[in-house]
Amino acid sequence: MAILTFREALGQAMYEEMERDPSVFLMGEEVAQYNGAYKVSKGLLDKFGPERVIDSPISEAGFAGLGVGAAMTGLRPIIEMMTWNFGIQGFDQIINHAAKMLYMSGGQFPIPMVIRGPNGAAHMLSSQHSQSVDPFLTNVPGLKVVCPATPADGKGLLKAAIRDNNPVCFLESEMMYGMKGEVPDGEFLIPLGVGEIKKAGSDVTIITWGKIYHKVVKAVEHIEKEFGISVEILDPRTLLPLDENLIFQSVRKTHRVVIVEEAWGFASVGAQISDRIHNMCFDELDAPVERVSTDFVPVPYNEALEHEVLPNEDKIVKAVRRVIYAD
Amino acid sequence: MSSKVKKTVPDQAHPLVALYKEMLYYRRFEERVLVAYTNQKFSGFCHVHIGQEALCVGVQKCLRPTDYMISGYRSHTQAIAKGIPGHQVFAELFGKVTGCSRGKGGSMHMFSKEHRFLGGHGIVGGQAPLATGAAFRIKYMKEDDIVVCYMGDAAMNQGQVYEVMNMAATWDLPVLFIVENNQYGMGTDIRRTTSVDHLYKRALAFDMDHSMVDAMDVETVIQHVDKIVKKMRKDKKPYLLEAKCYRYKGHSVSDPQNYRTKEEVAEWLKKDPVLVLGEKLKAEKLATEDLLESWDDEIKTRVRADEQFADESPNPDLSEAWMHVYLD
Numbered sequence: 001m002a003i004l005t006f007r008e009a010l011g012q013a014m015y016e017e018m019e020r021d022p023s024v025f026l027m028g029e030e031v032a033q034y035n036g037a038y039k040v041s042k043g044l045l046d047k048f049g050p051e052r053v054i055d056s057p058i059s060e061a062g063f064a065g066l067g068v069g070a071a072m073t074g075l076r077p078i079i080e081m082m083t084w085n086f087g088i089q090g091f092d093q094i095i096n097h098a099a100k101m102l103y104m105s106g107g108q109f110p111i112p113m114v115i116r117g118p119n120g121a122a123h124m125l126s127s128q129h130s131q132s133v134d135p136f137l138t139n140v141p142g143l144k145v146v147c148p149a150t151p152a153d154g155k156g157l158l159k160a161a162i163r164d165n166n167p168v169c170f171l172e173s174e175m176m177y178g179m180k181g182e183v184p185d186g187e188f189l190i191p192l193g194v195g196e197i198k199k200a201g202s203d204v205t206i207i208t209w210g211k212i213y214h215k216v217v218k219a220v221e222h223i224e225k226e227f228g229i230s231v232e233i234l235d236p237r238t239l240l241p242l243d244e245n246l247i248f249q250s251v252r253k254t255h256r257v258v259i260v261e262e263a264w265g266f267a268s269v270g271a272q273i274s275d276r277i278h279n280m281c282f283d284e285l286d287a288p289v290e291r292v293s294t295d296f297v298p299v300p301y302n303e304a305l306e307h308e309v310l311p312n313e314d315k316i317v318k319a320v321r322r323v324i325y326a327d
Numbered sequence: 328m329s330s331k332v333k334k335t336v337p338d339q340a341h342p343l344v345a346l347y348k349e350m351l352y353y354r355r356f357e358e359r360v361l362v363a364y365t366n367q368k369f370s371g372f373c374h375v376h377i378g379q380e381a382l383c384v385g386v387q388k389c390l391r392p393t394d395y396m397i398s399g400y401r402s403h404t405q406a407i408a409k410g411i412p413g414h415q416v417f418a419e420l421f422g423k424v425t426g427c428s429r430g431k432g433g434s435m436h437m438f439s440k441e442h443r444f445l446g447g448h449g450i451v452g453g454q455a456p457l458a459t460g461a462a463f464r465i466k467y468m469k470e471d472d473i474v475v476c477y478m479g480d481a482a483m484n485q486g487q488v489y490e491v492m493n494m495a496a497t498w499d500l501p502v503l504f505i506v507e508n509n510q511y512g513m514g515t516d517i518r519r520t521t522s523v524d525h526l527y528k529r530a531l532a533f534d535m536d537h538s539m540v541d542a543m544d545v546e547t548v549i550q551h552v553d554k555i556v557k558k559m560r561k562d563k564k565p566y567l568l569e570a571k572c573y574r575y576k577g578h579s580v581s582d583p584q585n586y587r588t589k590e591e592v593a594e595w596l597k598k599d600p601v602l603v604l605g606e607k608l609k610a611e612k613l614a615t616e617d618l619l620e621s622w623d624d625e626i627k628t629r630v631r632a633d634e635q636f637a638d639e640s641p642n643p644d645l646s647e648a649w650m651h652v653y654l655d
């Protein structure tokens with residue numbers, strides 16, 4: 001077990017999978033000579049050469065689609081989007097082509113492909129660089145959507161995503177690349193669609209994923225210390241397919257749920273989870289499900305305004321207190 | 328074989344005869360498809376290739392089975408040319424489980440992994456990145472196949488087509504982009520939407536090899552494309568071919584065709600690739616009127632058998648609706 005940053009863990013996953021399977025290649029903007037805009041692909045060009053680590057032009061629709069065509073003909077592309085905001089340029093290829101190919105061809109053409117990059121707000125990047133795409137992508141059958149919160153999960157899930165036979169959208173975060181954590185060495189895979197109880201608790205379940213998980217952890221420290229409330233933290237890790245059983249089990253234990261997501265809450269993953277809980281665990285609930293999400297405005301530039309509209313510790317604490325009727 | 332040799336019995340093994348019969352088969356196939364559609368035997372969108380047979384037949388003659396092909400939504404006969412049996416294409420139109428996409432694609436989405444037909448696609452220009460990806464695979468695996476990417480003229484105003492033309496030209500990816508310029512993007516005359524008079528000029532922006540061919544004549548197509556394909560196998564570079572042609576029917580079955588004159592259609596009908604070659608066969612004593620008629624009867628029988636197969640095939644089990652969303 002080594003202590004790695006999130007970026008090192010992702011880089012290690014790609015390194016190991018490229019070493020293991022010659023059909024895996026990496027393409028994206030600045031992934032090769034520049035070693036990655038966020039240095040996730042550092043060292044891969046030196047190890048695997050320019051045939052397998054390819055700097056693309058700034059043409060997200062084009063190289064996303066190139067990946068789909070390569071996957072149709074037997075390769076296993078990893079397509080890096082410098083951010084998922086740019087990845088939206090490639091949505092035609094991801095949604096109209098990658099997600100539909102196996103189905104429309106009656107099972108003949110699987111698309112074993114990973115599209116990965118940072119998602120959500122970083123810090124003061126304004127509206128076009130701060131969007132969360134998880135609600136858009138999870139609305140599409142045929143895609144898998146993964147959103148890890150820790151370096152270990154990043155490695156285990158990325159290795160599993162590269163070996164998966166379906167298009168997997170892998171959502172990272174600029175703010176997480178420098179975060180450190182213990183990461184198992186070598187062959188370490190986390191199956192897609194399996195969530196994890198990150199912290200056991202008895203009074204309230206907080207369901208959260210990705211970068212915002214770390215704000216939840218801080219908020220929970222505060223809540224447990226100040227208010228004596230025991231909080232369980234559940235990270236589904238994969239948003240599509242969703243580990244519903246793990247969610248239902250936790251709800252049956254704590255009977256109170258707060259969903260914290262960094263995304264617009266209208267028709268979002270959080271809305272979907274809430275719907276499933278109300279349908280499947282109605283009699284188990286001691287309070288309506290509470291939700292914390294990004295305010296329904298484009299993300300502003302100004303630091304105070306940005307803080308105001310994104311989920312933050314204060315909002316999380318308040319939601320927990322609401323769900324236990326403390327306020 | 329010289330066509331100057333006097334024959335008492337026409338030579339039915341002559342290559343021109345085979346080309347004629349193949350084009351006639353596609354003509355009759357698509358006509359039968361239109362009848363079936365009109366009789367409401369199937370629904371959805373239906374785009375036929377009538378008038379554009381010479382390109383489909385001619386290009387295929389220059390390829391080998393391991394080459395890849397991909398196309399847009401007007402691709403019934405290209406799929407057959409690439410090797411998918413006609414009865415499986417007909418069954419796909421009828422949404423039957425015996426169709427080449429198990430009844431889940433329909434008219435716009437014929438697929439065959441076996442024959443390396445990477446699909447008919449419904450998003451204009453969307454197939455160009457896929458074609459470029461297949462060509463990337465060829466380079467990655469150090470193979471010497473090529474990819475034929477058919478597009479309509481209207482695809483030449485889609486941004487992602489140029490994104491990948493740039494990549495293919497920069498990285499030497501062997502895609503033969505063939506623009507079937509039938510001169511109308513649905514109901515819009517290409518001249519009303521496009522800055523250049525000839526679409527092949529768009530290749531100049533990428534330093535990409537390019538040319539134009541009269542796609543109403545199958546022999547011209549073969550001679551022209553054969554040279555391109557041989558060149559591409561050597562230099563591995565992409566190529567943009569503008570194939571000038573004309574569709575005799577509307578964009579789709581529901582198209583009233585108010586955007587073009589009867590005179591224009593009549594002028595192009597004089598160049599009908601099937602009729603012109605039929606006349607040539609007679610002139611060169613490779614066929615007689617009686618023989619042409621008997622071939623037509625044979626082909627109509629074959630097309631009826633294709634349709635009958637589709638008619639008699641079962642629908643997919645309802646459970647198929649939930650299959651092939653993901654692969655384990």
